[in-house]
Amino acid sequence: MASLSLSAGSWPDIDSQSQLLITTYRQTHDLEVRNRVVTINEPVVHSIAVNLVKKLPSSIDLGDLISSGKIALFPCIETYDPLRNNSFLGYSYRRVKGGMLDDLRALDTRSRGYRKLRRIYFSLTSKLGRETTKAEV
Numbered sequence: 001m002a003s004l005s006l007s008a009g010s011w012p013d014i015d016s017q018s019q020l021l022i023t024t025y026r027q028t029h030d031l032e033v034r035n036r037v038v039t040i041n042e043p044v045v046h047s048i049a050v051n052l053v054k055k056l057p058s059s060i061d062l063g064d065l066i067s068s069g070k071i072a073l074f075p076c077i078e079t080y081d082p083l084r085n086n087s088f089l090g091y092s093y094r095r096v097k098g099g100m101l102d103d104l105r106a107l108d109t110r111s112r113g114y115r116k117l118r119r120i121y122f123s124l125t126s127k128l129g130r131e132t133t134k135a136e137v
Contacts, residue, residue, distance in 0.1 A: 011089060014040055018088040022080055038073050044089060045069035048097050056104070065100045072099025 017040050025033040049065035076092040085091040117137060124132040 010043070014044060015087045015089045019082055022077055022088065023082070025077065034074070034077055037077050038070055041073055041089075041092065042066075042070070044093070045073065045096055048093070049100060052097065052100055060104065064103070068100045068103040069096045072096045 018037050021033055021037045049069055053062050072095055076095050080088055080091050121132050121137050
C-alpha cells in the first residue's frame with residue numbers, strides 16, 4: 001500500500017470506520033451499512049485506480065477502473081475476518097487492485113502467449129537487425 005496518497009491521518013480513520021461498519025453489517029445484514037463501507041473506501045479505490053491508470057494506455061477509462069474496484073469491495077466486506085487480518089485496508093487493497101486487473105484482462109482480446117511471442121519477435125528483430133523468421137522465434 002506504499003503508493004497510496006492521502007493525508008497520513010485519513011487512512012487509519014477509513015480503516016477503523018470500515019472495521020466498525022463491517023462488524024455492524026455482520027450483525028444486522030443491513031445493506032445500507034454495507035454500502036457505507038464502500039462509500040468510505042472510495043478514496044482508497046480512487047487512489048489505486050489513479051496509480052494503475054498511469055501505467056495503462058490512454059484508452060483505459062479511470063471511471064471504469066474505479067467501478068471495478070468498488071465492485072471488488074463487496075466480496076471483501078463479506079470475507080474480511082478482523083481476527084485473522086490486521087486491517088481492512090490491507091486485506092482489501094490487493095483484492096481491489098486484482099479486481100481492476102481482472103476486468104482489464106477481460107477486455108484484452110489477445111492472450112498472454114500471443115503477447116509473449118510478440119515480445120520475443122521484436123526482441124530478436126532488434127538484435128538481428130532484420131526481420132525474424134517463424135523458425136527463429
